[in-house]
Amino acid sequence: MSAFAVLLRQRIRRDWLQLTLWIAGTAAMAFAGYAGVTRSYATLEDRQNILAAALANPVILMFRGLPSGSSEGQFIAFQILPWLALLAALMSTFLAVRHTRGDEEAGRSELVWSTPAGRRMPTIATIVHGILANVVLAALTALALLATGLPAAGSVIAAAAAGATGIAFLGIGLLAAQLIRTARGANSLTVWVLVAAFLIRGVGNATGTPSDDLSSMTSSGVAWLSPFAWAEQTRPYDADLIGPVFLGLGLGVVLAAASVALQSLRDIDASFVAERRGRAAARPALASPHALVWRLTSGSIVGWAIGGAVTGILATTLGGVVDQISAENPAVTEVLEKIGGATGGLEQVVITVFFTLLGILAACCAVQTVVRARQEEARGTVEALLATPVGRVRWLADHVIVGTAAVLIVVAAAVLAAWIGIWSTDADGALYRIVAVAGLGQVVAASVFTVLTALVFVLVPRATIGLAWTLVLVATMLGMFGPLFGLPEWTANISPFAVTPVVDGDGVDVRGLWWLVLAVAAGAAASLALMRRRELAAGG
Template identity: 65%
Template structure:
């Protein structure tokens, strides 16, 4: 076998489980989306009403796609396509960084570079590996749409558009890996680039030009600055335009070529963005392992906290808008009731946004536990544990900081919700719903935290894959379960879907005590088991 084939095969063997989760999960989301849309918006009148309401209140388009008509397929793409593309983008950036900057950090790249493969062949193998992964994702998404009887060309365009976004961000990940000194820094740059371009596309759609019948939106120039916007302008099941996909693929290939040039122009292990030099002496604030965990994770916590602030702001700012939409379209009210309970529409909107907040808080916690696994795998945990620091104290530091991150994300959302009410001179009675929903999501996110910690203790090499998979599964069941028409018992398997809410003036605690009990038991079990576990270095 050729050197290139050997490297490519190694990447496939190393990643096949993770890629299976990403690609099949994305295709399953596409399939269930159509099933849910067909059930909840089965008539053209329902779809027309929702599109008109969305175009009349463009802020809703920040989190949806580009309206292209009332056809069932086009309407489904409007509702779900940005999320399919987002999953493809995240899959691609993580893949690119893992096999480039991640391998340099672990020392694997140095060993490969000492062989005839050299410096550039591994990067080329990673690029081809990413292209194959996105081709598989595109094929599965297209197959999901075809399986429900949608048109062939529209299905192919929608699948190819999701894969093309992945290719664009594969290039972003490869480029970020050349710029930053650590895989953590490269992943941060790539993820922020992903979220920023996602938001740019949403804003560009929101300030576009609606059609006279309020069923179609023409993008503004801003949308064309984002690869998400390029893919949305294929307008699957409406125009079926293929040419915007060339922009996505072209961007990915250009960035890959630039990355090949950059990797040849720098020393192994170095980067083009220099790390900030540290102090010669640590401050007193770093006198404990918990303080060290806070120091290395505070940047990520700040990022998730900003997301919490924006979510809280939107929850109360949009409450009155959604109330107006629901009055015109009973299907919207039904979905909100399924997600949040039987309260009024404004209460339901707050609870729905805070369900999204629970996902953000869970992401913050899981990322911090995954950092514990990375420190263990890279050997940076050993010097800490060589000091008089017990394993339980070391893991306890990560759990404590992760819980603090959850609290900060939720507190920022509560502050944002208060700001949204003040900015619109709204109903301050909603703050009671905000506080109840926020407290409930702290408990829900804590369950994700302790389950990931248990995986870290029992099967450390599965920590990252299982931790993030659980968050995606919880998000799918909790946020999209009602849209997909899933049974209530299945939706309620997600911790974020069984948190307390206000039903009028009455508090319904739902599964709060089970969440608290599960979180407490998980903390106790993970710390007890950690006492007996040896370090597990390596991937």
């Protein structure tokens, strides 16, 4: 068997579970999208009302696709195509960094490079592995759409657009792995590029030109700067354009080739972006283990806090715009109530929806913080720390504490920004209380994932990264998209984000608060208790 075949087989065996979850989740979203549209927007008039509202409100276009008509297929593409492409992009970037910079940082690449495989073959195997993963994702997504009875041409184009976006971000991840010295830094860079590209797509759509019948939109030139916009420009179930698919494929191939060329120009463990030089002596604040955890994770926490602040300011400054639109299109209110679960005034519903998104951001921040423990364990760097009087329980507890603090920081940034938005718009003073209740509820919801990640780390350490992010993804799909897809109410209630307290008149409906608090307490106690008996599990 050739060296290439051996390396490709090794990557497939290593990633089969993670890729199965990503690919199956993407195909399931495509299939569920049809059921959601046919149940919630059964008539042409319902779909036209939503499209008219979207074209009149740039904010809706930031979180949905490019309108291309009001048929069932066109409306499904409007609702979920950006999210299908987003899942493919996340899968691909993590795969690219894991098998390049991640393996190099862990010391595995040096061993492989010393064999007849050489330096380039592992990267080439990773490129082929990533392309195959996206081909399978596109194929299963197309089958899921075809199974609903939608037209074949549009189904294939939509699936191909998602797969091409994944390949584009595969190239971005490979390039980031050459530029940045650490896997954590490379992943952070690719995520920020991904977020920026998603927002550019939304801005390009929002600043476009709507059609006279308010059923479609022509994007502005800004949109063409984003791979996500290329996917939308295929216009599935309408024009069914194949050209934009080749843009994504071309970008991915060019960046992948560039990453192979750059790898031959640097030494092992080197990078093209120099790391910041460290201090000759540590600060007094680094005299404790939890301070070390904070030092290692503070950069990412600040990034998530900025995202939280943006979410908070949008939550309280856009209520008036949405209110005007909903007066003419009541379907907008109905959609927002399904997502947020609140039944008060429209401004409260908008705040609840945005703070549900905030809870997801805070949970991602917490998972990234606690997962750091697994990364340190796999690389062997924690052994030096545990050789001191610091015990394993204390070490894990420090990650849980910092993860919880990270959740509080992200939510606090959002609450303060939301209050500033209320003050700047002279809105109803009752919104201050609504924001506070929504924020505190999402603190508890996000903290559930802090302790779940710690528990997974203790029980199945080698599955920590994949399983922890999968739990957040499943909760997001059920909490945000379950109601829109027409799933039973109990499925949405499985998600912690969907059962947080909301203001109900003069009181507060606590909903699932006490169950969430119990889950946090039990998860924290169980993870720390079980950590006493677990040995270190080095290796990936």
